[in-house]
Amino acid sequence: MRKGKRVVVIGGGAAGLLAGIAAAQxxxxxxxxxxxxxxxxxxxxxxxxRCNITNTCAIPDFIRNLPGNGRFLNGALRRFTNEDMMDLLESHGLPLVKERGGRVFPASGRAQDVLDTLLAILAEAGGRVVTNARAAGLVLKDGRVTGVRYCNVEDDGRKEGQDYRSASRRQEKLGPVHVLxxxxxxxxxxxxxxxxxxxxxxxxxxxxxxGHTVEPLLPALVPLQPEEGFTEGLDGLALKNVRATLCDNGQAVTSEFGELQFTRGTVAGPIALTLSRTAARLVHYGNQGLDLVLDLKPALDEEKLDARILRDFQEDGTRTLAEAVRRLVPQPLVAAILDAAYLDGAKAVSQVSKQERQALRETLRHFSIPLAGTLPVEAAIVTAGGVSHQEINPKTMASLKVKxxxxxxxxxxxxxxxxxFNLQAAFSSGYVAGTAAALEDTK
Ligand SMILES: Cc1cc2nc3c(=O)[nH]c(=O)nc-3n(C[C@H](O)[C@H](O)[C@H](O)COP(=O)(O)OP(=O)(O)OC[C@H]3O[C@@H](n4cnc5c(N)ncnc54)[C@H](O)[C@@H]3O)c2cc1C
Structure with missing residues (x-):
């Protein structure tokens, strides 16, 4: 007579491995x-x-760093914490290091070591991984799961996925259907x-x-896509200590302070990635007229900024306006700033009027980049949306629709x-789901 339950985990990523470990244990x-x-x-x-496994911050901070329904995971993050995750890996021989901002990595700097450790823990607990096996559906009887249908699928083992562009949705060759x-x-x-x-x-x-509601799968943590031509010549430029505000038809929606990078015709870097979640939602729901508005001198108030500009102008009255602006912003931005402020860069600063100085100040404060949207979800570090958390029991991760x-x-x-934060969300929810699936009465 079989003692334990039979649990099938679909997907062998971070969440699936922890779910498998917890179920087997x-x-x-x-x-x-x-x-x-x-x-x-x-x-x-x-x-x-290098695999940024988790973060050492407190649970409330974790939830703040999960803008997509982080509160739903409050229980799971407390049931299987960041400390628990670190203990699990360290107790199985994987030393960890803590870096800037509480980010935790394997001391070896190799994601492979994290994966190998998790696979070893799963095997030690008696769990089995079947690869090249694509789940195609569930078998239900009287509204509860009695099996999982899957097909063997050919995967040539190529190291896809390093670059999202090379990761096409190739036609998968499917074998016959099996039921587990x-x-x-x-x-x-x-x-x-x-x-x-x-x-x-x-x-x-x-x-x-x-019968589950799946919220639209939208990109989060993805570069912003400016309208064509608006960031021409800026590729390679990195801006530190700027404030970027996402505006919807002139109305500020959300704002971040930090670093931006212009790359491959997109605006990337930490604060662009953070803002992208909101930008993608606005575009998805039909909003047009999005702008990324940069304050290039957020540390200076109006008076100080004006004094700074005046000082530059007075230092050498024969200097051109373009040369003076170069002292305020990186070279690749000079022409764009002058254009946006309708100023003539060849003019000597001694000839610049008060109104022109004001136009320069305003442009430095509100340098606007019209946005077409973001790169697609395929290019995103994380997907926002998915199975509605309102249909999942937060204590067990059980479906409220199907037993x-x-x-x-x-x-x-x-x-x-x-x-x-994303990996820990996967680890915590995986652990809670695996434990409940093994122990709950699903009959
Ligand atoms: C470039 C990049 C860098 C990142 N860096 C970090 C980081 O350093 N720290 C961090 O916290 N987060 C990071 N993330 C996010 C993090 O990787 C994900 O949030 C996390 O992997 C989600 O885990 P998951 O198990 O839910 O999904 P996944 O890791 O995506 O795993 C899902 C698995 O399910 C399998 N699968 C899908 N469909 C089927 C099916 N029908 N049958 C069988 N198997 C199936 C897939 O092949 C896959 O292996 C990064 C993401 C990217 C793209």
């Missing part, structure tokens, strides 16, 4: 189905290959970002058919900022 016969040739492909590219009997299934299929890593939103139609069905990780409508 709690006595369930556990199988993790992974459609790629190897599990954890996305984890391998996290933190630029199960008392519970945990869906950990991730979002739709970097599809070459395996998380491509393929399981969404199955979940919708089961024996659980969720964990990015497949849910939870998303966070950079800093280790």
């Amino acid at each position: 709690n006595g369930a016969g556990t199988v993790v189905l992974e459609k790629k040739a190897v599990p954890g492909r996305k984890m391998m590219i996290t933190g630029k290959g 009997d199960a008392d519970a299934a945990i869906v950990c299929t991730g979002g739709a970002s970097y599809p070459g890593t395996g998380s491509d939103g393929n399981f969404v139609p199955v979940l919708e058919k089961l 024996g069905l659980y969720f964990a990780g990015e497949v849910m409508d939870v998303d966070g900022y950079t800093g280790g």
Whole structure:
């Protein structure tokens, strides 16, 4: 007579591995189905290959750093904390280091070591990973899960996913359908970002058919896309200590202070990524007229900024306006600032009027870049949207629609900022789902 429950985890990423570990450690016969040739492909590219596993901040700060329904994870983050995650890895021989902003990495600097450690813990607990196995659906009886349908899928094992552009949604060659009997299934299929890593939103139609609401999969933590021509000549420029405000038809929506980078015709860097979540939502819901408005001198108030400009002008009256502006902003921005302020860069500063000085000041304060939107979800570090958290029990991650069905990780409508928050969200929800799936009475 079988003692433990049979738990099938769908998806062998961060959430799936923790779900598998927790289910197996709690006595369930556990199988993790992974459609790629190897599990954890996305984890391998996290933190630029170093894997920013978690963050040492307190739980309330964690929740603040999960703008996508972080409060829903309050219980899970407390049940399986960042400390628990660090203990789990360290107690299995993986030394960790803490860096700037509480970010935690493996001391080796290799994401592979994190993945190998998790796979070893799963194997030690008796869990099994089946690769090249794509879950295609669930088998239900009387409204509860009794099995998982899956097909073998060809994956050539190429190291896809490093660059989202190379990660095309290739036609997968599917083999015959198998059924794996199960008392519970945990869906950990991730979002739709970097599809070459395996998380491509393929399981969404199955979940919708089961009656779950799936909030639109939108990019979060993704470069902003300026309207054509507006950032020409700025590629390679990095701006530090600027304030960037996202404006919708002139109305400020949200604002961030920090660093921006202009790259490949997009605006990237930490504060652009943070603002992108809101920008993507606004575009998705039809808002037009988005601008990124930069305050290039946020440390100076009006008076100090004017005094600073005047001082530059008075130092050498023969200096051209372009030369004076160069003393205020990096060279690639000079022409753009002069154009935006309708000023003639060849004019000697001694000839510049008070009104012209005011126009310069205003442009330095409100340098506006019209936005077409963001890069697509495929290019995003995280996917916002997913299975509505309102249909998931926050204590167990159990579906409120189907008995024996659980969720964990990015497949849910939870998303966070950079800093280790997304992986910890996946680990905590995975652990809670795995434990509940193994122990709860789903009959
Ligand atoms: C470039 C990049 C860098 C990042 N860096 C960090 C970082 O340093 N720190 C951090 O906290 N977060 C980081 N993230 C975010 C983090 O990687 C994700 O939030 C996290 O991996 C989500 O875990 P998950 O298990 O929910 O999904 P995933 O890791 O995406 O795993 C989902 C798995 O499910 C599999 N799958 C999908 N459908 C099926 C199916 N039908 N059948 C079987 N298997 C299936 C996929 O192949 C995949 O392996 C980064 C993301 C990117 C793209």
